[in-house]
Amino acid sequence: MQGRFSSKPFFQSPAFAAKICAIGLIAVLSLRMLISVWLHPLRIGWDPALHLQCAQLIVAGGLPYVDMFDVNPPLIWYLDTVPAITASLLNMPVTLAFNLFMLALMMLSASLCALIVLNKLPKSDLIVNLALIFGLLYFNFFLGFDFGQREQIFVLLYAPFMFLRFARYQGAVVGRREAVLVGLLAGVGICLKHYFLFNAVCIELFLLFHFKSHLKELLRNRIFVAENWAAFTFALIYLAHFLFLPQIVKDNYFGFLVPAFARGYQFWDTSLAASLAAPDKRTVFLLLAGGLILALSYCRRYQLLACVAAFALSGVVPYLMQFKGWNYQDIPAFAGAVILLCGGAAALISSVIQFAFKLRSEQQLPIVTIITLLLTAGLSCASAAEEFHQVETNTKFDMERIGYSGNSPWADIDSPFTKIMLDNAKFSDPVIFISNAVAPGFPPLTQLRMTPGSRHLHCCILSVLQYIQDVSDSSPECTRLLSYQQKIADQYAEDIAKNKPVLIFMQNAPSAEYLAPFAFDKNFKNYKKIEEDIVGFSVYKLQPSAKVVP
């Protein structure tokens, strides 16, 4: 048997086997994700749906923080214009375009990592390093409704940078073009949220201490290099672009939203126990601890494991700094844990094979490649068939109702509001959700292709202002910020009068209470209350007579 195959390049060259393994893994897992994306064309989480909606508004000519109000920095909206434009060009659901965009990011990230692993890192570490790439793809399958969050995008964009930096410190020769590309991607990833800078700094510190080098060499060949310049330049350009935004944008963002959230973001704070030890949260941190222990066991032999361990662990700090306990905020820690566990498991299996069969790591590669690819493909096929069956047997939503062809599982758009929205409004009709959270307005608005009837896509800001009112002093700055409450109520009134939203969903508490002092009810004079309490919301429908604009 061995004689029959020994002449094949696959068995002769570990590098060739590794190449096949990398291509195979990326192809199989991407295909598996593609099937899932295709079967769920409308599936999306609340935050990604909100960002996508903002991107659509920007594509339609809207201005951030003027025609759409949200506190998040605008980079994610700019990034989301890619799927937004694609969707409008190809007349496909924007959610599907977004999920395909995420899939493309996954493939790009894994391919870049694979190129670095195959060409720039030691051949003796190939098994473990390829397993790390497997982990980088694999964690995406567990995100559910958090698929597409900025944390996931950061992990995908930053991973090639981390691999390249590690290779650079190990002495690999890095071409300028690839370094610039990887650096730019990392720059985009880091700038998505300022917290991500902490992860990047941690990795740089790790590398600095891990590899001994003279100061001059360190500065010249390790720090002031193309990928760092590219990431830094992107960050500078991004920061500089704020200077060129219209004054009203700057006033609204830096003059109101940022200072308000800086003072009142604690409204959603939770406790440390709830962040780390609650049953639905602790699994991530237990996985992380398991991954760290595995990485420690093998970091002497496979040094990249230690670097990934530093990345995974660094994800805990931004999660706790935000202190909301929201699941998506721990995605970098979770992704790092999954990547570590995959790498650690590969190291463990490799050492067992080495002990039992006296085969060196490179010698194991061909057979490990075959087994891994067969297993991955087999399991992917089985799970895809199961998902297909599940989708087929469940209730479907005919997407013709929103101007597209095909079906989507009803479960993906199911919410207490879906039926009311579909019964009372057509796609592209303006609808308003006045709620102190992104949900439940999103994702239904984005999924059902309805347009936001107000510049205030949600009214989280009212909770923030209420918090400032409750806990802060009566300093001029607080007074100034609190004066926006009236302004926001007026803006809502103006939008309702101008856009005549077909439906208004008003959160009974606390949003209605926030707006009550401003005689907000008068805005509903053309509306009929059709529901009193659907999961805490009153629903108002525009009366037919009021639709005609005088």
Place this chain on the structure above:
Amino acid sequence: MKKLCLFFSCLLLLCWSGSLCGYFSTHQILIAAEPAMHISCANLIVEGAMPYIDFVDNATPVLLYLFTLPVLLSKLCFLHPILIFNLLIVLLTIVVFALITAAVKQSGSKGLSLLFYLPALTLSVITSQLYLIDEYGQESMVFMLLFLPYLLERYLSSTGAHKTSPAWRKIFAGVLAALALLLNPIYLLAVLVVEIVCLTALGEVTLFKIRHRYLGLELLACLGSMLAIVAILYLSAPLMVSTYLGPITNLNLLSYDYFYDNLGFVGKSPDRRDLVYAFVVFFIMALPAAGRCLLVRLMCTMAALGFTWLVCSGTLYTHQAFIMTAFVISAFYLALARYLRSMRSVLFEGQLFAQLFAKGENLSRQIYLWQESKPLVRTSLLAGLPVLCFVTINYFCLKNIAADQFFSLANINYYGFGLKPDLSFFSDTVEKNTEPKDLVWIFSSQVRPGFPLITQLRRRPGYLVWAFPLHPLKILHERSTPEQALRLTQLAQLTQFEAGMIDHLRSELNSVRPPRLILIEDGEIWDSLKAAGICTIIEGQYDNLEPLTPLNGDEIALHRPYEYVGHRLGFSAYKLKK
């Protein structure tokens, strides 16, 4: 340089021990809640009670029996067991370092290079104890101290530096580790994880390496001691062991399963994010060195385990973060020592830093040679400095305390004195309404405020030392699903345990020496006892006192603040009718 490291490490440790002795000789009744409770339980054991049969606590039998040592010593010398306990922990620290120093010195050339890390190790223990001084003597700290020599022995064995070492030291380290692992069942995971890391440190695993480098005497001693201790406990008190492994373990598992929902709100659990941040940053800084040094790797592994235990605790009290914090500080200091050594030759060659290093080294050598040439000076330093630390700390601790804050411990039959601010909440009520050695019930969902108060004032806890079983039992009744066979068995076992517990409480109330004072936390604890009919008996036999609350301004002003989870509820108070 190496001898200098040894000298300064010893001096540092002795000074720290002297300072701690000075601190605790002033604060003679100052202790964290959990060790105080274990001292009270150990006192019951010394009086002939059997754990889990005559009183209920969720600690392991080994932990409870270990705590009998300060109680027995207290009966011999009439000092408060809290003072003796604190001093014993100081002594344990010294013994552990003596063992570590012996291990380093006796391990040939390989071990001698370790001397460079000894100051880092000493400093790390001092830093963690100092930073978490309020948690002094907690189970997690005892675990860390007992397990440290074992880690070092495992490091020496796995790196092949043990050939000339005497067997007694390894066996001693193994026995200490066995005691550490049996302090809490979750600690057993440590031995598994440490052994995996040691096994992978062998590189290419061969039978020769396993025989000669992996299977060290300390490992065999540890496993053997664990088996022996468990066998002795089982053979001497099978009912105690089976009760611990049955209902008590089930209650502990239920506490893990059922998260206390109130903790979801802001401020409802101790916010020790600083410790988690320190863990992350120090761990990442130590990781590069962990790749090269097994000792740093072992410290990082223990820190990661500590993080696991913190997450699993569900409550995140500071003491539950001690293992994570202490080991990550050790890993960081060890790594830092390594970086400093390598930086000296690599990063700043021929530059200012290298010159500074050389000058520092030269100065240290001169100091060492100077004290070496004068044995009298050396002895005076080693003996005098710790005494000076003792006196100084003692002086500064007593300096700002008003005369009326002192009280004699003579009324509870001990020598010495106590400080009123060291007493826990509700001390006035307990002192006013009870006598020393009286039975007092203070039932709350947390160890505080019942402890350390009962131990400090030498009162006795009842059968239910604290009310920990009531919450999981209530949740179990509410949420158990009979279709799950495991839960059904658990339910039957726990229902039987609950019935026994209620019977015990009733008979204690109707005994010839019933509790003189009863404090019951309002809310869930009160409701559970009321449902069991206990409150009706209490209301018949006891006078109602003014309700107490830990939110009372006077209580807050008079006592040290304490950590709690969920809500701070008031207490209903009852005094036995005359």
